[in-house]
Amino acid sequence: MYAVGGGGTVWHFNGVTWKNLPFPTSHRLLTVTCGGDGFVYITDICGSLWKGRNSTWQRISLRSQSLPFADAAWYMGTLWCANDYGMLILEGNELVAIHQSRNHRAPADIAMVSHRIDVAPDGRKMLVCGAHGAAIHDGTCWKMLFSDDDFSD
Numbered sequence: 001m002y003a004v005g006g007g008g009t010v011w012h013f014n015g016v017t018w019k020n021l022p023f024p025t026s027h028r029l030l031t032v033t034c035g036g037d038g039f040v041y042i043t044d045i046c047g048s049l050w051k052g053r054n055s056t057w058q059r060i061s062l063r064s065q066s067l068p069f070a071d072a073a074w075y076m077g078t079l080w081c082a083n084d085y086g087m088l089i090l091e092g093n094e095l096v097a098i099h100q101s102r103n104h105r106a107p108a109d110i111a112m113v114s115h116r117i118d119v120a121p122d123g124r125k126m127l128v129c130g131a132h133g134a135a136i137h138d139g140t141c142w143k144m145l146f147s148d149d150d151f152s153d
Contacts, residue, residue: 002040004029010042012054024056031072033079042089043069043078048080049095060093071117075126076104076139080117087114087128110135110142 001014009025012019025030027044027059030152042057045068049061058070067083074080079090080098088095089104098104099111106114115130126137 002032002034002042004042005031015121018039024050024057024059030068030070031081033072033074033141035079036077041072041074043072043081047080061095063095070115073117073119073126075119075123075137077119079102080126082115082117082128084115084130086111087117088113106137106142109144109147113144113147132139 003011006028008023010023014079016126031043039051041055047065048059050057051060069081069083071082073091081088087098089101098106113130113133114128118127132143
């Protein structure tokens with residue numbers, strides 16, 4: 001288990017004790033996700049995406065963005081990151097918008113509501129939501145649960 005925080009602080013829990021790990025930036029760290037590929041992914045307040053584990057880390061992406069990522073999750077063998085501007089997916093070492101993804105493309109109406117992420121405990125479904133609606137992905141297809149269009153006069 002990993003935990004992150006201010007000043008580039010990274011902690012690792014091995015099941016018995018917590019250990020503070022060295023990390024290559026002093027920026028505030030916001031999200032941490034353990035990937036199914038054996039790596040840990042961390043985002044910082046400046047838009048960087050870091051990949052590594054233990055004391056070995058590398059920045060794999062630096063995005064110029066005014067809002068940092070609020071959520072990150074591992075789903076369907078890849079990393080998904082979201083903020084109030086939308087959701088991006090890691091393809092290779094590049095974060096791309098989900099409506100432009102080569103492997104996990106989402107329709108535009110789904111992309112519009114994808115600002116927060118939650119994955120079911122069994123890893124089979126992912127819920128995305130935002131101020132304008134919510135949608136679910138079952139590993140094969142997307143389904144809009146509701147949108148603010150459903151409530152317009």
